[in-house]
Amino acid sequence: MSIFRRSLLGALPFLLGLLGHAQADDDQPKKLYEGKPLQALLITGGCCHNYLFQSLALTTGVEKRANVEFTVVNEGGAGTRGKIALYEDPDWAKPYDVVVHNECFADTDDPEYIKKITAAHRAGTPAVVIHCAMHTYRAAKIDDWRQFLGVTSTHHEHMSRYPVKVTVEDHPIMKGFKKDWVTPKDELYIVKKIWPKATPLAVSKSEKTGEEQPVIWVNDFHGARVFGTTYGHSDDTFRDETFIDLIARGLVWAAGK
Numbered sequence: 001m002s003i004f005r006r007s008l009l010g011a012l013p014f015l016l017g018l019l020g021h022a023q024a025d026d027d028q029p030k031k032l033y034e035g036k037p038l039q040a041l042l043i044t045g046g047c048c049h050n051y052l053f054q055s056l057a058l059t060t061g062v063e064k065r066a067n068v069e070f071t072v073v074n075e076g077g078a079g080t081r082g083k084i085a086l087y088e089d090p091d092w093a094k095p096y097d098v099v100v101h102n103e104c105f106a107d108t109d110d111p112e113y114i115k116k117i118t119a120a121h122r123a124g125t126p127a128v129v130i131h132c133a134m135h136t137y138r139a140a141k142i143d144d145w146r147q148f149l150g151v152t153s154t155h156h157e158h159m160s161r162y163p164v165k166v167t168v169e170d171h172p173i174m175k176g177f178k179k180d181w182v183t184p185k186d187e188l189y190i191v192k193k194i195w196p197k198a199t200p201l202a203v204s205k206s207e208k209t210g211e212e213q214p215v216i217w218v219n220d221f222h223g224a225r226v227f228g229t230t231y232g233h234s235d236d237t238f239r240d241e242t243f244i245d246l247i248a249r250g251l252v253w254a255a256g257k
């Protein structure tokens with residue numbers, strides 16, 4: 001079990017140096033949300049991505065923009081078939097105002113295990129879902145996780161720098177979003193199905209087919225707000241201020257603030 005407070009990471013100057021910018025300046029106003037600290041749980045781990053770096057960039061960046069306190073759970077190893085022990089507790093999400101899923105376990109397919117995760121969100125816990133969360137539990141026969149996400153995706157196209165076109169400009173999450181944002185090198189996820197309660201907020205075009213794919217969206221999962229983006233593959237994406245701004249606005253919106 002590897003649960004740690006984000007603040008403990010502040011003791012790792014080496015990693016902070018890798019971030020390429022200063023530590024969260026706690027004296028600055030938290031422009032996006034200044035109320036009572038939101039308790040956020042970041043769940044991460046699994047295949048194919050640098051989750052130590054991503055977690056540090058995400059938590060530091062969001063805490064700089066909004067009054068949020070993160071707990072990070074990094075479990076399940078670096079393969080595609082891991083499990084997070086925390087989910088065995090039926091009350092795993094209770095202490096948190098919002099849960100960020102940035103995990104990557106495509107081959108984990110145990111339906112009872114998956115239902116323990118979605119049950120917490122079905123009961124009202126809001127969520128932010130990032131990149132490989134969309135391919136997590138891909139092997140599962142049940143659709144619970146995909147309905148929770150708001151999109152079904154089973155593969156992605158090559159790494160490239162993808163222009164992002166906003167489709168719902170007046171959504172609170174997209175306010176202030178850079179109009180001509182082009183991602184750092186990242187993967188384009190192909191979305192086979194948008195679930196009925198999901199609303200795409202931005203799209204990118206496939207360089208292979210020219211078809212537009214939703215890359216940023218919101219979902220309503222039995223009343224719980226879910227914000228999602230399929231971007232977030234590379235460290236450079238997590239270094240990008242526009243991306244971290246987006247995640248911070250999405251998290252604050254999901255938490256109802």
Ligand SMILES: [Zn+2]
Pocket residue numbers: 048049131132187232233234
């Ligand atoms: Zn990836």
